[in-house]
Amino acid sequence: MEDGQIQYADKIKKSELIGSGCLVQVVGLIFPFIFGAIAGVPGVIGGIVLCLILLIAGSRMSIKWICGNCNNPLVNKSIKVCPACNAHFETAPSSTHSTSPQPGYWATKRR
Ligand SMILES: [Zn+2]
Secondary structure (H helix, E strand, O other): OOOOOEEEEEEEEEOOOOOHHHHHHHHHHHHHEEEEEEEEOOHOOOOOHHHHHHHHHHHHHHHEEOOOOOOOOOOOOOOOOOOOOOOOEOOOOOOOOOOOHHHHHHHOOOO
16 A cells, blocks of 8 residues: 555547558559559459558557656556656556455355
């Protein structure tokens, strides 16, 4: 137990409309046309596949995480403490809580 000096903050997901991710997506949209001009229908299909990959990659690149306390950009979303304001980010309670019913509970309910 620590004293109440620890500051907690939320990580805020922020998607950029203009940035490297957007540029990747634009390039991806051009691929089907270029490939189609070179190789015809198979080129268009290949270009669409490449386009989809770049769209997914681009949307991932455009997502940024910022500190909900001081708006400092975070390098990745797995970061636990804000480097700028030292606020702690609460992680999702994915770990199992010890909420399983005691064996005695079922024993009494049985009869
Ligand atoms: Zn912060």
